[in-house]
Structures are given as C-alpha cells and as structure tokens.
Amino acid sequence: MGALGTADSSDVAAKRGIVAMLVIYSFSWSLGWAPLVYVLGAELPSSPLREMTLQIAYFVKLVTEFAVTFSYPYIETADTPGHVYLGGKLGFIYGSLSAVAILFGFFFIPETSRLELEDIDRKFDIPHDNVLKSLEDQTDGGKPTVAEGIHEQKN
Structure with a gap:
C-alpha cells in the first residue's frame, strides 16, 4: 500500500490497489491478530492469573486500537489545518508496525495448537x-x- 501511495494521485489503478490492500489488511486482521488476545489470554495463564492477564491484554488491545483509530484521520487526509496528508504512504507506517508484530508473534508467542492445558503448563x-x-x-x-x-x- 505504501508503494502504491507514492504513485501519481490521478492513477486509478493505484487507487484500486490501495483499496484492495486495505480490504486484505482488514480481513487478515480479523482472522489473525484481533482474536489472538482472547484465545491466548484464555489458554496460557494459570487459573489464578487468568483474570488479571485478560484484563491487561484487553486494556493494551483497546489502547492500541484507540490510538490507531484516533490518529488515522489526522494522518491520512488533509481536510483541515493541522492534518498531515500521507494518503497511501501511510502503508509504510502500518506495514512496518505489522512486520514488527509478525516478528514478535513468531519469536515470543508460543504455539499452543494440539496442546492440552497440562502440556502448556509443562511448556512454561x-x-x-x-x-x-x-x-x-x-x-x-x-x-x-x-x-x-x-x-x-x-x-
């Protein structure tokens, strides 16, 4: 999306590509990271720590979602003074954050598929x-x- 945002603003194909990237991003977010807080928060912590772990995870998720949702209109468009116009170049920012999130997930989030709760406890x-x-x-x-x-x- 960031590369398409550097194209000429009158290029209709680039605009369609940006919209397609937004749809792909939204779809992959809904299937990947969005439910991860709920799944891992319910599976990983021990019973006494589960409530506190879920509270922290929900809080961090809501704060980051608010930060992205609140800042996006100010960064993407230049409708009023004080707004920054990045347009499709905003994909460079969100793309780099997504790359960091993928690396974090790969190295720091344990795989729990086909593991029972006792196996997870043994893993930790x-x-x-x-x-x-x-x-x-x-x-x-x-x-x-x-x-x-x-x-x-x-x-």
Whole structure:
C-alpha cells in the first residue's frame, strides 16, 4: 500500500490497489491478530492469573486500537489545518508496525495448537503439584477447597 501511495494521485489503478490492500489488511486482521488476545489470554495463564492477564491484554488491545483509530484521520487526509496528508504512504507506517508484530508473534508467542492445558503448563514449567502442596500446608492439613486455593493465590 505504501508503494502504491507514492504513485501519481490521478492513477486509478493505484487507487484500486490501495483499496484492495486495505480490504486484505482488514480481513487478515480479523482472522489473525484481533482474536489472538482472547484465545491466548484464555489458554496460557494459570487459573489464578487468568483474570488479571485478560484484563491487561484487553486494556493494551483497546489502547492500541484507540490510538490507531484516533490518529488515522489526522494522518491520512488533509481536510483541515493541522492534518498531515500521507494518503497511501501511510502503508509504510502500518506495514512496518505489522512486520514488527509478525516478528514478535513468531519469536515470543508460543504455539499452543494440539496442546492440552497440562502440556502448556509443562511448556512454561509450572508445577501444579507444588502449588497444591503449598496450599495444603497452609490449611489444617486437609485439601483446600477451590475457593480457598484461589483466595490464597490472590493474597
């Protein structure tokens, strides 16, 4: 899209290409990164940390989506004073951010397909037995209830 934005502004084929790139971007965003917060936020953290992890992930997602949505009209068009006109060249900015996101996803987001929750815990080396034993030691010797275990983990 950025390369097409450098073409002559009267070139209809370049304008159609920019629109096609926006559609492809929107489609791939909806299938790729957009649901990733919800899927990985529900799969990766342990039960006591799941709520806090999802809160942080949702907050970061909403803040970044707001920043992009709020800044886009000011950068893309020059309708009023104070706006910057980049037009299709805006693709260079979003394309570079997408490249960084792809590298981040490849190197830092673990693959969880065909893994059960126990396998994910092993992947992160989270020994549930030690957590349960420490919870049992804090009680009167009996096994803690789920509510006691969650309460203890939060404290």
